[in-house]
Amino acid sequence: MDKVMRLASENGLVLFSKSSCCLCYTIKILFQEIGVIPTVHELDQDPEGREMERALMRMGCSAPVPAVFIGGKLVGSTNEIMSLHLSGGLIPLLRPYHSMAN
């Protein structure tokens, strides 16, 4: 979907979320702990939210939110972000787009 891809490429780290979703909240906290600030789009506050959800599902996400895009590319949901972080791959991926407070 155009809107999703457009928003995803606008910033280095983009998070599609819902304000009521606690797992999305978890991802937000994780980014906070790492020291990065994602660009967050709350789908439940977007008039086209439903369509965006469907688009995210079509891209292969098991759940529409949370969905993380880095550098315009879909990285995945909580599973993928956590695996990436534990393997030490998340921070290097973010480095070109964010100044890290290490």
Added chain:
Amino acid sequence: MDFPSTQFVSSQTMATYEPIHQIGMWGENFKSISNPNISASVIVDVVNKLENESETTSHEMLASSSKHDQEASKPFDKIQRRLAQNREAARKSRLRKKAYVQQLENSRLKLIQLEQELERSRQQGLYVGGGLDTGHLGISGAVNSGIAAFELGYERWMEERNKQICELRSALNAQISDIELRILVESGMSHYFELFRMKSSVAKADVFYVMSGKWKTSAERFFSWIGGFRPSELLKVLVPQIDPLTDQQILDVCNLKQSCQQAEDALSQGMEKLRETVSATLASDQMGQGIYVPQVAMAMEKLEALVRFVNQADHLRQQTLQQMSYILTTRQAARGLLALGEYIQRLQALSTLWANHPRKPA
């Protein structure tokens, strides 16, 4: 308690039956075992009665045939043959009785097992229902069988794990080759992953069951975090056991510890947010409306996120183990797995000890 009376009533007329007919009776009795309502002791009594009567019958026959003997000169071997036939019949009768009683014992054990499962399911049913008697027997039936299947699987999983710990211990002491040690490490790892698969399955059936840690011992439950052990705790137990580490390994372990802690904290805070959300949804400003209000259904929707949290926590546990296995050498990984296994065994021993220690009177 009812049992097929027709077959046993006919035993009254058995005095005139041939031994062959008695063997047929055993076959009929076999078929009636499928009814578990029959009390084992009652059946054994009747069975004894049958056997006594069969022996009585052969005596009577002997008596009648010896009477005959005096009148007409029956050849001696005919009597001998008759005696042998009776002995054979009695022997077969005893064998069938033995098999019959054995089958009864098995059925009795099965019955006890089923009763225990039923009791457990009833308790689970109350737990799932949460006090509201909605009578959703169909749903709770599926839940209970999911839980029963998990508990059975977990028992087997435990036995296998204890076996693996022994194997690791002797392997490390015996200086076996790295290749053979690798096999043990791989099976140890995949064994843990198997547990996570089982938990994921039962979490779909009843996430509160997984959260409660009911299948674990009390001391294990004390350390429980979102339905299992804390990944950071895991690292704390493992790392001192796997010295010496190279500089690169020390760095990698340090990074893993940090990222693991961050992920754990994020999940903990997410769980806290979930509790707040559910609580806020339930507590409306419309108190006084009773319990059958939309708030409860809304809270239930929110609670469904709990399954995702439990899965996420297990995923974190799995990833922590996986990453450690990448960082460590085979030998270190084997020592680590042994340390982890023994730690949990000690927790379980602690639970048992605690359960049995004498308490001061109140």
